[in-house]
Amino acid sequence: MLGRDLVRAAELANHEVTATSRSECDVTDRASVQRAVGRARPEVVVNCAAYTDVDGAEREPEAAMRVNADGARNVSAAAADQGASVLYVSTDYVFDGRKDGPYVESDEPGPLSGYGTSKLAGEVDTAVVNPEHYIVRSSWLFGTAGRNFVETMLDLGEHESQVVVVRDQVGSPTYTAHLAEGLVRLIATGAFGLHHMAAGGQCSWYDFAMAIFDRAGVDCRVLSATTDELGRPAPRPAYSVLATQYDDAIHLPDWTEGLDDYLAERG
């Protein structure tokens, strides 16, 4: 999902882009990564590959680790071998959600889930093998190139008269086209290190669902539930809004603008 938008944003900024699929570059296979990166001879490698099934990672944490941590190390090492920098995309789920306010880069992570644990390990694995690294944490992604919450809601809204959505998890839904543009701008700055980059504003999944139906003109009732009532396998942070401590940080548009742009692009 993010990868497709990133290719587009990088090409628009006049970068020469080589995009690889899993069959061309399996991040868990060191030799395959070395070959793909060696062929492309890039200046920057952006790692958008991930095990992103948050509930699945509770059932098979080793599989999540293999892709999100070992795979990240392979990508970062292959970039270092070519003298290239690396960008690893991480997540708000590295935090436990107990902070009383938005999380900044210096806040201590404390993942609650197997997915969050594997992504935090991926941050470290990326950083240790390549000093020229960008670690960018974002949150609640939605984009036209992948399955996402907006599509799930619109599908449900077409067939159901009501849906149940959690109201006690708050974050910042981020449109991948906006994030992709932000990542391309970040790469141009050469500011290596850890960065938080998510949409402006905040909402609960319940608020997000209400906004989706409202803007898309779908007549579907939204009922709210608590995380406990829905009983999903993976624990998720109750509050995972990301902010940045850097004055010159790149700021993304508000999540409501992201939703409008998404719906316009989707048609």
Ligand SMILES: NC(=O)c1ccc[n+]([C@@H]2O[C@H](COP(=O)([O-])OP(=O)(O)OC[C@H]3O[C@@H](n4cnc5c(N)ncnc54)[C@H](OP(=O)(O)O)[C@@H]3O)[C@@H](O)[C@H]2O)c1
């Ligand atoms: N989605 C979110 O809400 C969210 C929030 C914060 C951060 N992030 C992070 O943002 C990044 C992009 O997420 P996304 O939502 O765009 O992910 P996505 O749509 O699930 O895409 C992940 C891609 O990784 C590929 N992949 C999986 N295992 C691989 C392997 N071993 N080798 C090579 N490719 C492999 C998948 O290929 P297949 O199609 O073949 O499986 C898929 O194309 C990830 O790092 C994710 O952790 C996501």
